Amino acid sequence: MNTSNKKILIIVPAFNECGNIGRTVEEIRQLSPGVDVLVIDDGSLDVTADEARLAGGMVVSLPFNLGIGAAVQTGFQYAQRYGYDIAVQIDGDGQHDASFLNKIIEPILRDEADMVVGSRFLQKVGGFQSSFSRRVGINFFVHLINMLTGVKVNDPTSGFRAYNKKMIGLFSEYYPHDFPEPEAIVVAQQAGARIVELPVIMRAREAGSSSIRYFKTLYYMVKVTLAILLHMIRQKNRGGS
Amino acid sequence: MNIHLVAIIVSVTIFLFVIDLVRRRKLTFKYAMAWLIVSGGAILFAVFYRLLFALAALLGFELPSNFIFFALFCVFVFLSLLLTVFLCQQNNRNDVMAQKIALLEFELKELKKKLKVE
Numbered sequence: 526m527n528t529s530n531k532k533i534l535i536i537v538p539a540f541n542e543c544g545n546i547g548r549t550v551e552e553i554r555q556l557s558p559g560v561d562v563l564v565i566d567d568g569s570l571d572v573t574a575d576e577a578r579l580a581g582g583m584v585v586s587l588p589f590n591l592g593i594g595a596a597v598q599t600g601f602q603y604a605q606r607y608g609y610d611i612a613v614q615i616d617g618d619g620q621h622d623a624s625f626l627n628k629i630i631e632p633i634l635r636d637e638a639d640m641v642v643g644s645r646f647l648q649k650v651g652g653f654q655s656s657f658s659r660r661v662g663i664n665f666f667v668h669l670i671n672m673l674t675g676v677k678v679n680d681p682t683s684g685f686r687a688y689n690k691k692m693i694g695l696f697s698e699y700y701p702h703d704f705p706e707p708e709a710i711v712v713a714q715q716a717g718a719r720i721v722e723l724p725v726i727m728r729a730r731e732a733g734s735s736s737i738r739y740f741k742t743l744y745y746m747v748k749v750t751l752a753i754l755l756h757m758i759r760q761k762n763r764g765g766s
Numbered sequence: 767m768n769i770h771l772v773a774i775i776v777s778v779t780i781f782l783f784v785i786d787l788v789r790r791r792k793l794t795f796k797y798a799m800a801w802l803i804v805s806g807g808a809i810l811f812a813v814f815y816r817l818l819f820a821l822a823a824l825l826g827f828e829l830p831s832n833f834i835f836f837a838l839f840c841v842f843v844f845l846s847l848l849l850t851v852f853l854c855q856q857n858n859r860n861d862v863m864a865q866k867i868a869l870l871e872f873e874l875k876e877l878k879k880k881l882k883v884e
Contacts, residue, residue: 565868585872588864599865606869702861 531634533560534609535626536600538593538684539617540567543576550580552623553615560626563603564617567596573617593684594705601688601697613687621685625725629687638721639692640713642678643685647724662746666707669750673757674714678722681707685725692718701756704749711753770815777808800848804841 535553539546546564553562564577568590577584585599597614604612611630615621625643632638646663666681684706688696695716701708713720784801787793793801811818822833 583872585868587868591861591864595861595865599868602865603869603872 531610532608533557533611533613533630534600534604534607535560535562536597536604536612536614537562537564537577537582537617538567538596538600538614539564539569539573539577540590540593540596541569541571541573542617543569543571543573545619546573546582546617547576547580549615549617549619549621549623550577550582553626554581556623557626560613561609563600565596565599567591567593577617592702594700594702597705598696598700598702601693601700604693605697609693610690611687612693614684616684620727620729622726622728625685625723629685629723629725632721632723633687633689636689637719639689639718640720641687642680642710642720642722643683643687643725644678644680644722645683645725645727646679647722658742662742665746666749669753670707670710673753674711676710676714676720678710678720680722681710683725683727685727701752703752704745707749708753708756711756770812773812773815774809777805777812781805781809797852800845804845 535557537546537549537553542549550562550564553560562582564574564582564584566574566577566584566586568587574584574586585603587596587599591599600614601612611633613626613630615623615626621643629641629643632641646660663680663682667677667679670681671677692713695713695718696709699712701712710720781802784793784798784805788795788798818833819830822830825833827833827836
């Protein structure tokens with residue numbers, strides 16, 4: 526596949542991911558040598574930034590923990606400022622398999638999508654499928670988003686995504702902050718984005734713990750639902766600042 | 767001591783305290799406004815307490831004290847909402863600034879690296 530004429534940025538948000546982040550960055554660089562890897566160190570207290578730098582990534586360190594949404598948005602702002610054509614978001618915890626990178630940007634290269642979501646539920650391809658309670662929660666969002674926007678995304682909490690220039694511009698201006706993945710789909714759909722979902726395989730975490738802990742699933746569901754509903758009543762064209 | 771006098775003293779004290787805070791630049795005008803209006807109203811009712819009684823009766827409160835508690839409650843709910851708005855605004859600005867600083871810091875490091883090479 527010819528990707529040489531496109532500037533591609535891989536955005537890797539990471540909060541206290543030492544032990545995972547180095548491997549993630551190395552894997553991306555090995556599998557896709559032509560891309561730039563930007564790690565957003567979200568105020569980590571460990572050596573996440575050094576580990577990422579050592580593995581060959583560019584590292585932007587936020588002065589304190591802003592949360593996943595603001596971290597990813599920082600990546601979009603970087604991509605916007607340096608004129609990248611494509612941005613890919615990959616979590617820094619090693620859950621996402623970088624070998625799907627080329628596949629996930631393909632619809633964008635062919636200009637068939639503005640935003641591609643890597644989904645672990647689209648085909649039963651195996652790999653990490655999340656716990657039962659998490660799947661119930663995820664299913665709830667599938668229906669909520671479908672009801673509100675008419676878009677069916679099977680894995681709305683997936684943080685493995687690719688975006689084109691249009692989405693980079695949109696999300697560098699406004700990106701939801703707290704638990705942004707499901708809400709970002711709604712934001713994108715309202716902006717008229719073409720959203721495509723592709724099957725990917727995810728792994729269980731290698732070290733550290735997920736930002737959405739088991740017992741917090743219900744709280745997460747309530748919170749994100751409220752956030753999405755509040756987003757629906759928000760005035761249009763109001764930036765994030 | 768007379769409750770009437772106590773009410774006047776307390777409300778005047780709060781009013782003067784707010785003015786002093788503005789004077790010493792501990793409080794900006796934007797935030798002082800709400801407090802000045804509230805304490806100014808308190809002075810008005812403390813001095814002309816018959817106005818308070820009349821208003822309470824007009825609104826159907828059995829006791830003027832109930833009216834005072836109700837009014838205070840409303841004022842504080844409104845004030846805390848206002849403060850939450852300010853807090854959100856600050857929070858957003860803080861986030862934007864942190865992002866800008868992080869990106870600038872990165873660019874500065876890259877520039878320094880480039881300078882060293884040359």
